[in-house]
Amino acid sequence: MESFRKLIRGWLGKVLLVLFLLPLALAGMESLFGTGSNKDGVAKTVNDLEISDKDLEVQIKNYKDQYLSMVQGDESLLNQSYIAEAALDSLVNRALLIQQAEKLGITLSDAQIEQMIAQQPSLQVDGVFSKTAYENYLRSIGMTSQALIANLRQDHALKILSSMITDNSLVSKVDIQQISNLQSEQRSLLLSSVKLDAYKNQVKVTDQDITAFYNKHSQKFKQLAAVDVDYVVVSPALFGSQNQVTDAELKQAYDQFVQTQKKNAKVEVHHILITTDARKPAEAEKLANDIYAKIQAGMNFADAAKQYSEDPTSKNVGGLVEAYTAGAFGEDFDKAVAAANNTISKPVKTQFGYHIISAKPEAVNIPSFESEKARLTAEVLKTKNANVYTDTVNRLNEDVVNNDALDVVTQELKTVKIETAKAVTLGTTNPVLSDPNVKTKLFSDDVKNGDRNASSNIQLANGDTVWFKVRQYHAAGVQPLAQVKAKVKEQLIDQKAYDLAKAKIATMLNDFNKLPAQQVLSKYPQSFENAGVFTRSQGLKREIERAAFSVPAPKEGMWSVTTAALPNEMVVVAVASVKNASVDSLSAEKNQELLKLYQNYRGNQMLEDYTNYLKSQAKIK
Template sequence: METFRRLIRGWLGKVLLALFLLPLAFAGMESLFGGGKKEGIAKSVNDVDISDKELEAQTKNYNDQYLQMVQGDESLLNQDVIRKAALDSLVDRALLIQQAQKLGITLSDAQIEQMIAQQPSLQVNGQFDQKSYENYLRSIGMTSQGLISNIRQDHGLKMLTTAITDNSLVSPVDIQQISNLQSEQRDLYLSSVKLDDYKKSVKVSNQEIADYYKKHSNKFKQLASVDVDYLVVTPAMVSQANTAVTDAELQQAYNDFVAAQKKNAQTEVKHILITKENRTPAEAQKLANDVYAKIQAGMSFAAAAAQYSEDTGSKTTGGVVDGYQPGVFGKSFDDTVAQAKGQVSKPVKTDFGYHIISAHAQAVNVPSFEAEKARLTAEVTKSKNANVYADAINSLNELVVGADALDVVSQEVKTAKVLTAKAVTLGTNNAVLADPAVKAKLFSEDVKAGDRNASSNIQMANGDTVWIKVRNYHAAGVQPLNVATPRVKQALINQKAFNAAKAQIATMLADFKTMPAQAALAKHSKSFEHAGVFTRSQGLKREIERAAFAAPTPKAGMWSLTTAALPNEMVIVAVASVKKPDVASLSAEQTQQLQNLYQGYRGTELLKDYAEYLKSQAKIK
């Protein structure tokens, strides 16, 4: 049972689950949150456009997911690769939607309307609420027909993808194989051979180094790196002038606070909407003007809204636009709200029709000066300290840029020291050089082009300031032979020492293939220690695990021997026995879970193949 749990929780389970989740990139409901006009075309798939806006949204979605994996350090992400993956997913999605439509996988308007009506967020007291629905449509900037169209697409997409991913065939042999991968147990004995003595007699020629480098040059790739001098100044290093808060400063801060409270006060917005549906624009404008005249003649706004407004979500509430947010009805509507000042506006034209608008700023209960004094004192003090620090940094920056040197700072700020770091990469773990803003400067295009001047001040995420001066830039790629030579030579020495050690035990390895284990052990003086019984991913060193689980299953009474190379050591790995799990011993629940995992993996592969087939038949440009 515990072995089975390890299978589900282990590397294989994680890999399969990750693959199992891939179809969600195709079958998500992202399109429900679209809206707005396309500003450009990223791709055209069978004459259906994927807009730049859609690509930007998908790229951001991918980027946000990867940022979580790298703890928010965007410099570690390859934006070109992420953008390509995002575009590929949108192309696949478009192709699958089109294929679902071609196959007639769809819902009727009535079915979709029923689905919408059953959404709890659109219900009041268990019943569909038209006002909630209209507020939702406004919040996503869509019409009812647009939402229905998107739901129809997404449903067709989901039905097609699940039909593929949920119906892949899995046989008992498949279940046995996947169970074996993680649950197979091997009883291991290990013997260690130190390589130091063998290395003493190893000779490596220049020709061997050159030949090895040519054959294995891919082993000597290097990341882009820099050699850099840097210096950090913190706020604590800068002498603070008198930052005591005066009464005048505190009063000004309170006045600003009061003004901000009033400016940010919520505004109650009401409107009466006259649409252009079933009437000409001129008729709509005339009706709006007539309603406005009635209000000016004494008719209440609420009564006019109830009688004439065609916004069903607000006409019964006096015309109140619940949760008004700028942008919902367009710029002309928002401009009128900002200028209304309690007056009823003349009819305003938007894409929805003509609006008569009333807006009232709600009263603000501003805390007293005494209630805010402590908080404002702290804020003003913090601001003054920040200004002193900013002024000091600006002065120091002029010195650095003028002298093209960092030590001028340490002459002014005695506790600041110039430090040096070599072979700094994007992955270097250094509290200063790993800061995203610093890394952006270290690996900027200017540095790559040869800029070796001292930088301007760089603001770090923690509020400290750093200056850098790059001494050398080493481009990514394969190390030249003269740089790689020490590593090549060491690799050759290790290889030759390993081969020499293995040659000495060649007879023993051969005997273990033909003799019972006890007889072979008695013949040879090599001692083995019992390491224990292991499954995959159970704590063995990677090299030993690979060797152990690649060795053939030994016959009864015999051992299967192989070797594994570790730094300065050759490990002789002996497999004494192999116990494979019996699928029949798994419970029905365990078997079903294994089947679901493997079915998900196969279904994902089928979906990818299907998308590639559709792509091969499509017109994509």
């Protein structure tokens, strides 16, 4: 621990990274409570704590990334306003809980925080804290050790306070029984179908009826935003292999390949570091120059590293920088490595001090021209064909935009044609129009505001190119009666037919509430079929499931009966028996699973209630 304490307070303490904190932190920690250097506008003030616009922007991006993973990256399907509200609310909640933790004196000591960092698996090798692993990702960012410790203290205070609430929710056996009932309740169902065609023949509706039904149920006639659109698609495959590869082009491609191989060759880097932690920069520079002079006079580099280097992870291995990657020590260090090339550099200054660098590139075994000829030929040909395609698309795009017409594409490329699609929504599965880039422009503000010009070219995910021209835009909202009158009439007839059918069996339904099932069945001609035994979400049609699990459990010998409406059909749903699983009959594993499920639900509910209480007492503006 002492070695770690020295390390964190030394030269590495100037550039600390908190990547390993991300799994521990609640969303947004890395920006909201960082170094306090934000100068942006204020999105919200929570008591005396400001949440900046930048904080909110970062949190919105975090939320968007989570939701995008659920919709395969299709941003057009996201509710942007909801995401923004949820992101801001999460930052407000976090601020309130952290402030409350401070009031309650919930905190960790420096020693506890240092121990926690040293125990992070990502910073250990074979179960022991590794300075090398620590260095690999702590070198080139700008958080101080003080900021790191402050963030850890704050984050864990929040974690402790949240856990005190969520981990102490009480759950009884009755609670578990209720959850068990919901999950495992078995209902024996009998169904009887009543076709509505005969009843529809009895229904008469007037325009007044249609208007009244529409006014009462207008929300049933909502529509999503939709467009009627023409579009044309051009594919790279249309151009085939129209080019040939010259010897000069192959020679140029091979030369570039050789240069790339040499550039990507690994370099073995050794360095001697003289820090400015305990001395002035001028003193560090002089010492580094003295050491360089000794090496030039014949002193072995490894011996010099062991004697003088202040990099504890490399001094005893000849100054070797393990897994060197560009950027680890900064641009000046990288330039010195590139220039060294089997030589030893003069002292180079970086943010960590002064480095004397030895760099030895590995030997590169470059394949011969003949062995690479076939591959290079295919690559050059692919590039030339792609260039032809790009040039053609650019030329066609200029024609489409200038002429505000799609047929200029079909006039030049006779094998393509203009397609038409109507009522295209964000949920449309058309292989072209469902592309996120296309949908973003189809439903842009310009189109909503009346733009009906031909679009510029849009590249699809598969490499094809599409142009479109919106013919009509249908705004989201309730459709006017004139547009949906036929649909309103159809639904009204269905409803009236259903009401007539239900009225005809009303006496039977009432008798099921009072008499044994067999007595009712003998009294009426209604025929029921045994559908089987079902639990929730077990494959029943949604309307039937809702009806079946909405009625109470029947008394012995009786049925609980109701009806469900399906297209052109009324279904009489009868529940003959209900069987619940006993908590004692559940396996220990299942019982524990239900216990944790409900504890988690109730704990989160308690945390939400507590946060809402803090909101009611806070000054938020």
